[in-house]
Amino acid sequence: MHRIALFGIDLLAVSLLVFGLYFPRHRRRDLVVAYLGVNVGVLAVAGSLSSSTAGAGLGLGLFGVLSIIRLRSTELDQHEVAYYFSALALGILGPLTDGDTWLGPTLMALILVVIYVGDHPRLFRSYQRQVLVLDAAYTDRTALIAQVERVLGARIHAVAVERVDLVNETTVVEVRYSTPVGALVEAARR
Numbered sequence: 329m330h331r332i333a334l335f336g337i338d339l340l341a342v343s344l345l346v347f348g349l350y351f352p353r354h355r356r357r358d359l360v361v362a363y364l365g366v367n368v369g370v371l372a373v374a375g376s377l378s379s380s381t382a383g384a385g386l387g388l389g390l391f392g393v394l395s396i397i398r399l400r401s402t403e404l405d406q407h408e409v410a411y412y413f414s415a416l417a418l419g420i421l422g423p424l425t426d427g428d429t430w431l432g433p434t435l436m437a438l439i440l441v442v443i444y445v446g447d448h449p450r451l452f453r454s455y456q457r458q459v460l461v462l463d464a465a466y467t468d469r470t471a472l473i474a475q476v477e478r479v480l481g482a483r484i485h486a487v488a489v490e491r492v493d494l495v496n497e498t499t500v501v502e503v504r505y506s507t508p509v510g511a512l513v514e515a516a517r518r
Contacts, residue, residue: 338422342367363415370419
């Protein structure tokens with residue numbers, strides 16, 4: 329497949345990733361430009377390196393360096409990390425795919441399908457995670473879980489205590505919980 333066609337397929341794929349999947353689902357504008365910029369930058373560098381004999385090794389090295397730099401610069405949620413790596417992978421796949429002309433576009437499509445399914449709003453929609461600051465210092469785990477259940481009105485799957493402040497009488501916990509699907513439907517109607 330001609331390199332320009334592969335570049336075009338990459339641009340189409342990253343556009344679908346960013347404008348078709350990420351932004352409609354998460355509405356974080358600052359990451360739109362990050363995903364597009366990373367993809368096009370990696371595409372350009374990988375495209376220029378693909379003609380050299382060390383292209384694949386340098387491309388993977390670039391992938392690693394960019395990952396470390398980006399992931400240390402700001403805090404990202406796990407789904408945002410997945411989109412970030414997908415944008416990087418799409419940028420590398422097009423230029424560095426040799427041999428079978430169908431392999432690069434097929435792997436790009438696979439990335440898009442996996443992100444579409446894995447980040448679909450209906451997948452595990454009743455499961456949530458939240459950090460709570462409770463107005464009492466809980467040292468008894470059973471009492472803590474009972475209070476979190478009362479506060480959230482949900483089934484608690486895991487509670488991780490991040491901090492107990494006995495002086496100010498607060499407890500900070502990370503909670504993983506699920507709400508009944510009927511409650512989700514009722515909340516969506518409001």
